[in-house]
Amino acid sequence: MIKIENLSLGYSKNTILEKINLTIEKEKITIFLGQNGSGKTTLMSAINGLIRPREGKILIDNQNITQLSRKEVAKKIATVSQLHQFGFDYTAFEMVLMGRSAHIGYMPEKADRDKAEEALELIGIGHLKEKQVNKISGGERQLVMIARAIAQETGIILLDEPTSYLDLKNQLKVLQLIKFINKKKKVTCVITLHDPNQALLCGDHVVMFDQGKIQTGETRTMITDEKIFAVYGVKAQVIDVGENSFVVPNHKFEF
Amino acid sequence: MTIFLYKKQEKRRKKVKRIVSLILMLAMLCTLFAGCNKATVAGEKTEAQKTVKVVDSRGVEVEVNYPAKKIVCLLNSGLNDLYMLGAKDQVIAIDQWTYTNESAYGFASQIDERVKNKTLPAIDKNIEDIVGMNPDVVVIWAGQEEDIKVLEDKGIKVVGIQADNFEDVYTKLDILGKISGKEDRAAEIAKYSKEQLKKVSDKVAKIDASKKLSSLFVWGPTKLDLAGNNSTGDSIIEMAGGKNAADAVGEEHFVAKMEDVVTWNPDSLIMWNLKDLDPQSYYDDEQWANIKATENKQVFELPNAFYCDLWTVKYVYSVEFLAKSLYPETFSDLDIEKSKNEMLKFLYGVDFK
Amino acid sequence: MREFFKKLILIFPIVIFFVSLGVGSYSIPFDQMIDIILYKLSGYTIFNEQLSAQSINVLLNIRLPRVALGLLVGGALAVSGTAFQAVMRNPLVEPYTLGLSSGAAFGAALAMAVVTIPVQICAFVFAGLSVGISYLAASKHGETSVISLVLSGVVVASVFTAMLSILQISIDPLQLQGLIYWLMGSLHTASWAKLLAVLPYLIVGYTIIYFFRWKLNILSLGEKDAGSLGVNPQKYKLLFIGAATLLASAAVSVTGIISLVGLMIPHMLRMLFGPDNTKLIPLSFCLGASYLAIVDMISRNLLTYEIPIGIFTTFLGAPYFIFLIRKTREGGWN
Numbered sequence: 001m002i003k004i005e006n007l008s009l010g011y012s013k014n015t016i017l018e019k020i021n022l023t024i025e026k027e028k029i030t031i032f033l034g035q036n037g038s039g040k041t042t043l044m045s046a047i048n049g050l051i052r053p054r055e056g057k058i059l060i061d062n063q064n065i066t067q068l069s070r071k072e073v074a075k076k077i078a079t080v081s082q083l084h085q086f087g088f089d090y091t092a093f094e095m096v097l098m099g100r101s102a103h104i105g106y107m108p109e110k111a112d113r114d115k116a117e118e119a120l121e122l123i124g125i126g127h128l129k130e131k132q133v134n135k136i137s138g139g140e141r142q143l144v145m146i147a148r149a150i151a152q153e154t155g156i157i158l159l160d161e162p163t164s165y166l167d168l169k170n171q172l173k174v175l176q177l178i179k180f181i182n183k184k185k186k187v188t189c190v191i192t193l194h195d196p197n198q199a200l201l202c203g204d205h206v207v208m209f210d211q212g213k214i215q216t217g218e219t220r221t222m223i224t225d226e227k228i229f230a231v232y233g234v235k236a237q238v239i240d241v242g243e244n245s246f247v248v249p250n251h252k253f254e255f
Numbered sequence: 256m257t258i259f260l261y262k263k264q265e266k267r268r269k270k271v272k273r274i275v276s277l278i279l280m281l282a283m284l285c286t287l288f289a290g291c292n293k294a295t296v297a298g299e300k301t302e303a304q305k306t307v308k309v310v311d312s313r314g315v316e317v318e319v320n321y322p323a324k325k326i327v328c329l330l331n332s333g334l335n336d337l338y339m340l341g342a343k344d345q346v347i348a349i350d351q352w353t354y355t356n357e358s359a360y361g362f363a364s365q366i367d368e369r370v371k372n373k374t375l376p377a378i379d380k381n382i383e384d385i386v387g388m389n390p391d392v393v394v395i396w397a398g399q400e401e402d403i404k405v406l407e408d409k410g411i412k413v414v415g416i417q418a419d420n421f422e423d424v425y426t427k428l429d430i431l432g433k434i435s436g437k438e439d440r441a442a443e444i445a446k447y448s449k450e451q452l453k454k455v456s457d458k459v460a461k462i463d464a465s466k467k468l469s470s471l472f473v474w475g476p477t478k479l480d481l482a483g484n485n486s487t488g489d490s491i492i493e494m495a496g497g498k499n500a501a502d503a504v505g506e507e508h509f510v511a512k513m514e515d516v517v518t519w520n521p522d523s524l525i526m527w528n529l530k531d532l533d534p535q536s537y538y539d540d541e542q543w544a545n546i547k548a549t550e551n552k553q554v555f556e557l558p559n560a561f562y563c564d565l566w567t568v569k570y571v572y573s574v575e576f577l578a579k580s581l582y583p584e585t586f587s588d589l590d591i592e593k594s595k596n597e598m599l600k601f602l603y604g605v606d607f608k
Numbered sequence: 609m610r611e612f613f614k615k616l617i618l619i620f621p622i623v624i625f626f627v628s629l630g631v632g633s634y635s636i637p638f639d640q641m642i643d644i645i646l647y648k649l650s651g652y653t654i655f656n657e658q659l660s661a662q663s664i665n666v667l668l669n670i671r672l673p674r675v676a677l678g679l680l681v682g683g684a685l686a687v688s689g690t691a692f693q694a695v696m697r698n699p700l701v702e703p704y705t706l707g708l709s710s711g712a713a714f715g716a717a718l719a720m721a722v723v724t725i726p727v728q729i730c731a732f733v734f735a736g737l738s739v740g741i742s743y744l745a746a747s748k749h750g751e752t753s754v755i756s757l758v759l760s761g762v763v764v765a766s767v768f769t770a771m772l773s774i775l776q777i778s779i780d781p782l783q784l785q786g787l788i789y790w791l792m793g794s795l796h797t798a799s800w801a802k803l804l805a806v807l808p809y810l811i812v813g814y815t816i817i818y819f820f821r822w823k824l825n826i827l828s829l830g831e832k833d834a835g836s837l838g839v840n841p842q843k844y845k846l847l848f849i850g851a852a853t854l855l856a857s858a859a860v861s862v863t864g865i866i867s868l869v870g871l872m873i874p875h876m877l878r879m880l881f882g883p884d885n886t887k888l889i890p891l892s893f894c895l896g897a898s899y900l901a902i903v904d905m906i907s908r909n910l911l912t913y914e915i916p917i918g919i920f921t922t923f924l925g926a927p928y929f930i931f932l933i934r935k936t937r938e939g940g941w942n
Contacts, residue, residue, distance in 0.1 A: 048835075049835075069840070070835055070838050070839060071838040071839075071840075074837055075838065077836075078836070079833075081832065081833065081836070087828060088694075088697075088828050089882060090825070090883055090884065094882070094883075098837060099837065101823075101826050101837040101839055102837065106819050106822065107821075
């Protein structure tokens with residue numbers, strides 16, 4: 001469980017989030033929604049201990065994140081960052097093996113290699129093992145990064161815009177995979193997303209970021225016509241079709 | 256070595272000189288603006304000035320007032336020649352090195368009161384200072400081409416000197432004798448030196464060819480900086496009855512390979528007077544341990560550079576020193592200390608302390 | 609095939625070691641060489657009953673320390689280059705392009721000429737200073753672009769070269785020539801004393817990089833990734849930069865500036881075996897060591913006098929550097 005108490009975040013003079021309180025429930029998928037620059041990624045970095053809070057604290061399993069070493073944090077939290085190229089041409093296997101870093105002293109051992117391999121197999125990309133991460137498709141690369149997070153064996157995985165730069169098929173594949181590992185491995189997932197439709201597809205809870213403040217609740221109760229308008233300034237309708245719900249923007253282009 | 260160093264220092268000075276010449280040009284412009292006065296020249300030539308023509312080391316024929324009364328000498332070995340010739344008072348400016356090198360200064364100040372009192376000006380950074388002195392001739396290393404050009408452009412007579420071997424040493428003495436009007440003394444010195452040298456070579460000639468010892472001449476600063484074929488170091492060894500073990504190498508100064516030194520296995524080593532090395536440095540070095548020269552403790556260091564100066568006739572003393580070191584029995588009657596003092600007395604007329 | 613190459617490179621230094629020992633202007637036949645080594649180890653010989661003291665001296669006091677120093681220095685430069693490239697995430701950095709070599713050379717010269725502290729320590733201090741300045745000058749918001757790091761390295765190198773010139777002018781000109789020769793990078797002054805003087809520093813540097821080499825992979829992903837994976841980037845960066853600086857500055861302190869070894873070797877290996885530093889570090893050592901020993905073997909036997917080895921490595925490395933710049937540029941100037 002992640003507990004955020006009275007937290008303020010910011011860079012130099014800009015305050016990004018002010019005195020927020022939030023509880024992220026265990027083994028659930030929590031989605032961060034909000035405009036660009038609303039503080040989603042900043043909060044994520046703070047949860048990961050990479051940014052020091054101005055005030056307040058972040059508790060992971062009742063331990064203050066700022067008092068843990070990088071290694072201790074990495075045993076609790078894994079991160080899948082936004083899709084990017086790497087400077088060096090590591091293979092998928094080498095990349096996933098690096099997820100074991102927090103568990104490794106000097107050199108990876110056989111158990112670590114096995115775990116890396118398992119992670120690749122679990123999400124069905126065993127065939128990519130020897131491929132260079134920079135040379136496979138964006139969708140495949142994102143799967144490798146998720147495999148790396150799985151190999152890290154943490155209770156929490158943070159995913160920063162995991163569907164960006166991907167085509168529709170791969171977006172759904174990634175979301176489904178997140179849902180799958182959430183269920184199978186009982187991992188708490190925190191995801192920042194741009195598309196509320198994707199939140200509706202896979203989220204249990206939603207945190208809405210709006211001008212330094214947040215609101216939180218169950219996905220369907222949070223994604224409503226009014227809230228979409230309040231947060232994004234876009235008129236939209238949320239339509240329920242069977243079990244699924246969809247956000248349909250009702251936007252007219254004006255010239 | 257001194258030539259070498261001198262040239263290096265000279266190069267560094269050139270930059271500074273350019274800046275100074277710029278400033279001078281500005282200064283000249285200023286005088287123009289200050290207004291022109293009609294010049295009157297005092298002491299206009301009343302009688303025809305006698306001149307002498309010499310061919311310097313550059314192969315250039317230079318016509319110089321005879322005898323030159325105002326000589327600027329920018330090489331220490333040239334200054335020594337002029338001292339030997341007895342033309343001390345004709346020198347009006349010298350090189351900076353003579354002042355900064357402790358040993359050179361020590362000896363020069365025993366010969367020349369003006370050096371001792373530091374009243375004889377030294378030309379250091381600014382070669383154009385010479386112009387104001389209005390000298391009859393400037394004696395300078397032939398390699399300092401830029402400086403020579405600057406001076407000649409100003410209408411100053413320049414004699415360029417090069418001394419790569421002992422032939423050149425006599426040529427230099429000869430040229431300086433001619434311009435200073437001391438030709439007879441120059442001939443006398445040359446005769447004396449050649450006689451001294453003949454005494455050595457006569458004895459050396461009697462040494463059986465198979466008994467000739469091999470040697471290496473060390474220039475320094477490292478143990479492996481040696482003299483190859485066609486170098487003064489090589490000549491000294493030959494004249495002292497030895498054989499340069501490195502004569503297969505055509506370089507005047509080269510860094511030898513240690514393995515080659517082992518292959519050559521020289522009977523002796525002769526070192527230029529070096530600051531950081533002495534024979535003991537060779538004896539202490541395990542890499543040199545199996546070489547005859549170190550095994551038999553046959554490493555010799557030339558004494559003070561003033562006595563052995565390879566760029567003046569004093570090189571004869573180096574030859575004597577090495578000959579005596581190599582063949583102590585053959586040269587048992589040669590008292591090296593006495594010979595040195597006689598030589599210095601003859602050349603300079605001074606008893607050095 | 610790859611595995612075969614890997615094994616080949618790993619045993620390469622041993623082969624080169626014996627070949628180098630056998631080659632030199634003083635001829636020592638192979639059987640004598642074996643006998644001398646056996647004699648030294650056991651007191652017995654196989655082929656010859658008598659050995660000349662001279663061949664023993666040449667082999668053990670002249671050739672052996674030189675070959676050993678060549679191998680160690682070559683390895684040090686290549687390993688240091690590999691580590692710098694991973695830590696700074698930049699394929700163009702190595703001791704020479706970072707300005708480290710010039711800083712170390714200045715430090716070493718300063719210690720030789722003026723200060724009475726050990727040469728290696730003084731070289732290390734100034735090498736660290738030059739790397740620090742290059743790196744900080746090129747960093748902006750924690751990011752360092754590939755080209756600007758090389759540029760700041762050039763500037764730092766020229767500053768230290770200028771300071772070295774001042775030093776050269778102000779010390780006794782008689783030492784000047786020796787210093788110039790040493791600066792160009794040479795192994796001809798190798799001796800047991802030099803080898804022993806530099807060995808402790810090399811061992812410390814090698815050990816650190818060898819044991820933590822897997823962490824280089826993590827660091828090469830960038831500060832953010834490394835942090836999320838549980839590796840404190842600042843701490844380990846400092847550790848690796850320190851160790852790599854120690855290796856390179858120790859090398860410079862005995863052999864002068866030998867450029868671009870740390871650039872060529874790691875890059876060639878990365879093309880063959882990928883970027884995994886667990887493999888790269890030992891391979892870099894072996895190939896770098898072999899490379900320098902081969903170059904020295906050539907420079908020892910080419911002419912009748914010594915040629916600074918740095919001249920060769922620069923001639924061989926420069927085209928490679930240009931090739932790498934072009935390649936990097938295709939990927940953008942980031």
